[in-house]
Amino acid sequence: MLTTALIAIPVAGALLIAIAPLSSYWLGSLAALISLVEIGVWITTAARFDFSSSSLQMDQRASWFSDLQVSWHVGQYRFSLWFVGMTVVAMAACTIYGWWAGRDRARAYFALMLLLTGAIVGVFVAQDLLLFYAFFEAMLIPLYVLIGVWGGSDRMRATITFVVYTVVGSLLMLAAIVVFGLQQGTFDMTRMGTSSSQWLFLGFVVAFAIKSPLFPLHGWLPVTYRESSAEVSAVLSGIVGKAGLYGLLRIAIPFFPQPVHDWRIVMLILGSVSLVYGSLLAFRAPDFRGVVMYSSLAQSGLIVLGLFASNSLGFDGAVLQIVNHALVSTALFLLAGMIERRTGTRGEFSLLGGMARGRPALATMIMTVGIISLAVPLSTTFAGEFLILAGVFQQGWLWAVIGGASMVLAAMYMLRAISAVLHQDVGPAVSENALDLRVGELAIVVPLVVCLVGLSAWPNLVSGRASAPTSSGWTQYAP
């Protein structure tokens, strides 16, 4: 029931907001309240969760289209719990940021944000392939609108780009799902056996690679992340991209052991290329969002390395890193939004600088999140990166050497970004009127930072409680 509740609460909340006769401000506060309730329900779920068991828990099944063997089947594995957790936390931060920033057309805006929350949670808990597909599409539709209506000046181009890319991915995935389900005689993921079809595997991989994103299918990234409003970019990079990685983890890898084995080298190459390519472009990016965006591409590549390391080090590290990056990326995009609001810029480094002086809260937050994002040892991102690279090292030393080199590149691009905003001469767009972070903004960012610092003290909370079941197709991850 709790799993279904996690989907139902935000969806019901969205409907409530759509009809409630309230002013914009109160609609926003209602949405914020619902997103906090959602976190509370997740904490309840986590408290009742049996982490010693690797099987599906909190599941609920109801027949839907029985002649097609389609069912409403939701439930959570240990790793799913973390996916849901990061989603509800990040979505709450983004929703509250939208409230704080006072988005216009509040009714539609907050309804869409809550609908999005429900859909993403659905993606991570669906145990039926068609249900998964339905949630995946339901996740994209609010995003089209959120980008197209509340985006920046060039938002139409951003929306079209995003739509074209995602539609291609979705069609591929739909085709693969239908063929795979008909072959298996069921769409229930817990009952499906493995397949050795290369084409099905590739269909899934391409669909998920567009979403993650992976080189060279990241073409929608630059324009979309720059033109969306800050909190939508945060959702896209922090959470929606993870749906692609989740798809690799939950579908492409366990159901296709033979193709995974055959294509492993190619996937590792794509992962490392994304990692290095993203890091290098982040080093050259002229604006704050550019750095965060390309570093997301790099992180996505790193996580793919972990997933295709085919051992428990890589898998547990990848789950940990997915959670880390969701929090880091959300915090960084929201901070980017806060910087842009104060300076009236779009985050161009040439216009910024010297913001640390007289703004200790802003400096502390940017510095802390930035340092964690570049995976300084002892941070939780370091823990994730360490496990992933230790895992992929067992596939061959070269992958880990590439990963090691990218650790240096990460230091280069992140320190450059931090300095360009905070240090050196005061930039032309930074006036005395650009205030330090306000209490409202701190209330959004500080909880994210607290999560990250807490995880840094105890990353094992996630990595030690993430393993996949050892049955059937999951065997590659078995310890």
Added chain:
Amino acid sequence: MAAAPWICLLLPLASAVAITAAGTAIPRRVAGYISTVTTMGAFAAAVVAFVDMAGKSASHRSDATTSWTWLSAGPYHFGLTLLTDQLSIVMMLIVTGVSSLIIAYSIGYMDGEDEERRFFAYMSVFVFSMLLLVQGGNLLLLLAGWGMVGLSSYLLIGYYQERESAIQAAKKAFVMNAFGDATMALALFLLIQHTGKLDYAGVFAASPHGGAVANLIALGLLGGALAKSAQIPLHTWLPDAMEGPTPVSALIHAATMVTAGVYLIARCHPLFENAYVIADLAAGLGAATLLMAGLIALVQTDIKRVIAYSTMSQIGYMFVGAGLGTYPNAMFHLMTHAFFKALLFLAAGIAIHAVVGEQDIRKLAGVGKLMPFTKWVFLVGSLALVGIFPFAGFFSKDAIISAALDRGWYGDVIYVACLAGAFLTGVYAFRLFFIVFTGEPSAFAREHFHAHHGQEGPISMRWTVGVLGALSVVGGLIQFAPVWHLLSTWLAPVAAPIAEPTNTQEWITSGLAILIGLAGIGVAWAIYGAKRVRVPRSLTLFEKKFYWDELYDLLWYRTSDLVARGLYALVEAPLIGGSITAVTGVVGLGSRELSVAQNGLVRSYALALAGGLAVLAVVFLAVR
């Protein structure tokens, strides 16, 4: 007393958190008091742990306590473990002791800076990180501490945030150390693969003896050590790090953090003994560094940079000692060096503080006449640095040099290099002393010198320097290689030396080293003290610091920059469709009908996407 190591570790962290959380609610000076008191508390905890340990028999002194599993995956578990043994307790005492003095000194030095709180919070973070490094009970925590000291170093070098050069220096230090972290991480991956563990005892028992794997493991660790300890070829960040406030230079870039590489080799000595080629490489790089740094120090004109190169050179000696396997003597030199080098920096800091922050020795010339106390403590530090009996450096440095005689022709070469280094040390140390502290004050020094309430500096700066001066005199007495060996005996169960020079070799080396050091002082006196000999023309090679900066600029920064620009221009923009103009440009190239593409946004993107898919398809087909 099992709690003492934890208290020692966590007190500085608590201080950093308290100062940050309190923010402007506490006066600036109180931040300094909080930081000092907690660090002294950590020192007290280390002393308690030491007394407790000394009361046990030698075989029961090692104690590992785990609080919780920090990280695990599948069958691998890495705990948050503190290992308190003979080696770590020595480091804990040095780190907390010297940190207490230097942070207390900072109360006076940093007085009046408008962001003192930030400074003291960072200093406390540093002490915590350094303690984590030396107390960590497995290699993963060592690496965590390793990265955290790098982070604190970055924050403190860049403390003066609006100064471009400081920010650049901070970034350079961080990136170069990130490289070291990466090679260490690779060594850890190898260890996980071959031993399945990362705790010291387990790793030492199971790691391979000899062969490529053992060499690569040692090489990876050495990479981290070279970066952190500023040895060739990863040394160029240290002189630039002098952009930080002087107490930072004294604490991080002289007394503690930069010597971490020596601790690493001593701690992981079984891994280096399994790979003697790499151990020899460490000794060789140490010898090369001590010569090169000594030569560059001869021509530097910034008082802190001279001392920084001297630090590089002295750590070179420690690397020689650690690489050759005389770990207790390397640790001994680490300790005495912490005393006299902190003394030199802090004494220099008093002079800089009194002359409005000036660091150029030509402008500081003769300031010693105005500040006799500083002059005498600086002399003590310089004598200890050169290794003149009975000052601390004499006891520790000579023991390292004589160990080289136990190692065939390779050792002989290193032996000669070390003696030549002793000569250079005499020259550059006393060049500095004679220029700055003897003779008539320069016009600049006279004009800008201002006494602090009739004293040379605030009380907090003088008593701490006095204590370090005393330690630089008597600190070496705990061990005199030919006669008594307190430290070696204490460390024997965890880091027994594998190089054992005879007593005759020790006596001869001590005699030679003193004579050579005195010769160096004599040369410096003739040129800079008595001015009987004209100052020789300095070599461009030395002034350009052997062109390392230019080399790295070309090899790494420019290359990354070029590749990144190239990727953007040749791949990202046209192929991936990052910008609409580029996409339309590509389409327009063939047809010259830009309007077609402009009217067909969707088509352009479909094309870009199809292009991406096509690339992918080709990759898939080609690689299979």
